[in-house]
Each structure stands twice: as C-alpha cells, then as structure tokens.
Amino acid sequence: PRALSKTMDMHSNGAAKVWVNFTSVTTTEITASYNVTSLTDNGTGNTTINITNGFLATTYAYTSCCEDENASGGVFITRFAGDAKTTLALQVRAIADSGAAVDTANQSVAMYGILN
Numbered sequence: 001p002r003a004l005s006k007t008m009d010m011h012s013n014g015a016a017k018v019w020v021n022f023t024s025v026t027t028t029e030i031t032a033s034y035n036v037t038s039l040t041d042n043g044t045g046n047t048t049i050n051i052t053n054g055f056l057a058t059t060y061a062y063t064s065c066c067e068d069e070n071a072s073g074g075v076f077i078t079r080f081a082g083d084a085k086t087t088l089a090l091q092v093r094a095i096a097d098s099g100a101a102v103d104t105a106n107q108s109v110a111m112y113g114i115l116n
Contacts, residue, residue: 014112015112016034016110016111016112017035017053017055017060017112017115018034018035018036018049018051018109018111019033019034019035019036019108019109019110019111020032020033020034020036020039020049020108021033021106021107021108022039022047022107022108023103023104023105023106023107024041024045024047024094024103024104024107025103025105026103027041028040028041028047028103031106035051035052035053036049036050036051036052037050037051037052038050042091043101044101044102044103045093045094045095045100045101045102045103045104046091046092046093046101047091047092047093047094047107048084048089048090048091048092049089049090049091049092049109050088050089051087051088051089051090051111053115053116054087054088054115054116055087055088055113055114055115056087056113056114056115056116057087057113057114058085058086058087059113060111060112060113060114061111061112061113062090062109062110062111062112063109063110064077064092064107064108064109064110065077065107065108066094066104066106066107067104067106067107068096068104074096074097075094075095075096075097075102075104076094076095077092077093077094077095077107077109078092078093078095079091079092079093080093087116090109090111092107092109094107
C-alpha cells in the first residue's frame with residue numbers, strides 16, 4: 001500500500017489524529033506518541049495529555065486501555081465529570097477495580113476527530 005503524507009494522515013477520515021503510549025510509574029513520561037506535546041502528572045493515576053495540533057471542537061472521540069502489571073483484578077482508564085477535555089488537552093485517570101487511582105507502566109490513548 002502507498003504511504004500517506006503527514007498532511008494527508010492528519011486529515012484522513014478514520015485515522016487517529018492523536019495517540020500516546022505512556023507510563024505513570026515513578027515519573028509520567030511518553031514512551032511513544034503522535035501529535036502529543038507533553039503529559040502533565042496531576043497525581044496518582046491522573047494524567048493530562050497535551051495535544052500539539054488541536055481539534056476543531058471538543059466533540060472528538062477517544063479510546064483507551066492500560067495494562068494491569070500487578071494482576072490486581074483490572075485497571076481501566078476513564079474521565080471524571082469536570083476533568084479537562086479541551087481542543088488541546090484530555091485528562092484521563094487510571095482506576096483499579098477497587099476504585100483506587102493507580103499508576104501503571106503501560107497506558108494508551110487514541111483520539112479521533114477533525115483537527116483545527
């Protein structure tokens with residue numbers, strides 16, 4: 001298949017416009033990313049993803065996953081009411097099945113929508 005140019009990739013329908021894989025254990029840092037400027041560590045299990053080229057509106061979709069390296073029963077990524085979701089940032093939280101916020105070594109978030 002023919003490779004898309006960076007410009008075409010940023011604007012093609014169905015392609016993730018932002019994605020990041022990161023760890024929040026010890027320090028919060030990006031392990032791989034696309035269209036992400038930086039991460040902000042807001043506390044245990046609470047991270048804001050800062051977007052390089054922002055979305056046109058806050059109606060973009062996102063999906064996420066993470067590994068539970070301690071096999072404690074499961075961890076999921078979510079947003080709480082009031083957490084940031086702007087055209088340039090998305091705040092997410094890693095929560096264990098127990099309801100406690102946790103830092104994990106492998107979290108991934110992808111975002112889909114129309115870039116500004």
